[in-house]
Amino acid sequence: MTDKYDVLVIGGGPGGYVAAIRAAQLGLSTALVEQQHLGGICLNWGCIPTKAMLKGAEVGHTLKHLDTFGFSADNIQFDIAQLVAHSRGVSRKLTGGIAYLLKKNAVKVIDGRGRVSAKGVVTVSSDTGEAQYQARHIILATGARPRPLPGLVADGQKVWSYFDALVPKTVPESLLVIGSGAIGVEFASLYSDLGSQVTLVEVAKQIMPVEDQDVASLVQREFEQRGIRVLTQTKVSAVQGEVGALQCRLTLSDGSEQTVHVAQVLLAAGIQPNTEDMGLEALGVEFDKGFIKTDAWSRTSVAGLYAIGDVAGAPCLAHKASHEGVICVEKLAGVDGVHPLNKSRIPGCTYARPEVASLGLTEAAARSKGHSISVGRFDYQANGKALAMGESTGFVKTIFDSETGELLGAHMVGPHVTEQIQGFGIAQALEATDAELSEVIFAHPTLSEAMHEAVLAARDRALHQ
Incomplete structure (x- = not known):
């Protein structure tokens, strides 16, 4: 055994590197094993590079509608290689930033592929051979990869x-x-x-x-x-x-x-978890539909072994992984006042045109759970800022429990909604009711006024529709 750690994390994605940083901040000796890219799929092949590419698509859409704002342009050229280069460059920059943060927090980064060879023991394979490490707590954050369909596998060509x-x-x-x-x-x-x-x-x-x-x-x-x-x-x-x-x-x-x-x-x-050849079956780790089964604190069925992020199941989102990592580490470190992750309060965002952002229950789910609900909706076609931007397609929809005023769900589709859904997230975290949200003053003119109007609409008080 060459090294011993309090916490050893396998996987350097948004769950793993955040868990490692938080563990180090709490005074725990910490190591992080990463096989390929710090930042994981999200930073290298998911969340970040797709947004850089989508920004290029947004520019292309804008160029097609320049005349709306009094501009014209001729002979516009497009180079897909340059857009790809921009996307990859953004990923490289952020990868370097994560390496800096890990070094700053004294997290030991171990290059190679990690597997749990025994309780409390991780074997790392790399180009230079194998090495073993001991840890009191091992956190699995190995993520997931694209899922093939029967008879249909991505080959990179067809x-x-x-x-x-x-x-x-x-x-x-x-x-x-x-x-x-x-x-x-x-x-x-x-x-x-x-x-x-x-x-x-x-x-x-x-x-x-x-x-x-x-x-x-x-x-x-x-x-x-x-x-x-x-x-x-x-x-x-x-x-x-x-x-x-x-x-x-x-x-x-x-x-x-x-x-x-x-x-x-x-x-x-869809995706499938990265759990193969990690020694988990031999240890008696339990699975649920291929994903590692965990409790509210990310503990697996094996003492001292934890799983966070995509490898532990839905929702497979970077921000969910990061929060799980922090909660997992703070719980094992004995931090007071730690609460389990409330998965019903995890926002989901889709960065298409139009954008989509959602939180909590859909209308159908709220009804199926037996809630008596009040639903409010406000269209961006009646929002001054959206009209000024030339992006008035979409709406905000709120779902409240009609008896308690609890915000059960919020669903937004339209311009920049992914930047606004956190407002409803804060409301849920603070347990704000429809009555309290009705009294919040929203600045004018902003897209967020549609959020306020959707709350008012749920109480039959909408002012602008």
Whole structure:
């Protein structure tokens, strides 16, 4: 045994590196094992680079509508390689920042692939061989990767994963996107704005299956108006042909079959956890649908072994992983006043055009749970700031318990809603009621006024609709 630590974290994504930093801040000797990239999928191949690419798509959309604001431009050129370079550069910069933070907090970074070879023991394999480390607490933060479908695997050629879609050499003339969760919807929007003819396929009854039905319906309508073909209750049974000339056989909701001809396919049908070859089965770790089973404090069925982030199951979001990491470490360190993570208060954001942000229960879920509810809605078409920006599509929807005034859910679709959903998150955290939120003064003119009006609408007091 070469080294002993209080805490050893396997995985340097947004859950793992945050857990390591917090453990070090609490005075625990801490090491972090990372096989490939500090920052994990989120920083290197997910959250951050996709937003850089989507910013490029937003610029492209703006250029097409310059005349609205009195501008004109000729001979506009686009270089996909430059946009990709910008995206990758942002990731590299942030990776360096994480390395600095870990060093600043005296976290030992160990390069290699970690596995739990025995209770309290981690074996790390690297180009230089194997080394073993002891730790009183081991935190698994190994994340997840794109999930293949039966008979349909991303090969980087005919079928892209989202990794491939982030580094295209060219913009495909046409693109079939399989899966309409946040990843699929974002890439459908991105490539549509970059000039691809996009078809979006979803096996469920609505696109964005976890979102409120009103939100999903508006996004589908907007996509279709942009020329994106949307097919729900549809399966892709086969992909044949060569890159640039693919034949995709679809089974539609009525059982009929149809062949779609596209240049490229993007598989965005969910993720699967990275749990293989980590020694977990031999230790007796329990799983739930492939994900590591944990309790409210991220403890697994094995004493001294914890799991956070995507590897521990839904919702698979970077901010959820970070919060789990902090809670896990503070609990094992004995910090007073630590509370378990309330998963119903984790916001979800989709950075397409239009943007989507949500928190808590959908209207259907609130009703199914037996709540007597009051629903408020306010459209951005009546919001002065949205009209001034030329982005008045969308709405804010609030769901309150009509007896207690508790904010059960908030659902937003439209301009910059991902930057505003935290307002409803703060309201939930402070247990603000509809009556209290009604009294909050929102600045004018702002997009956030729509949030206030949606609260008022739930109380039949809307002023501007």
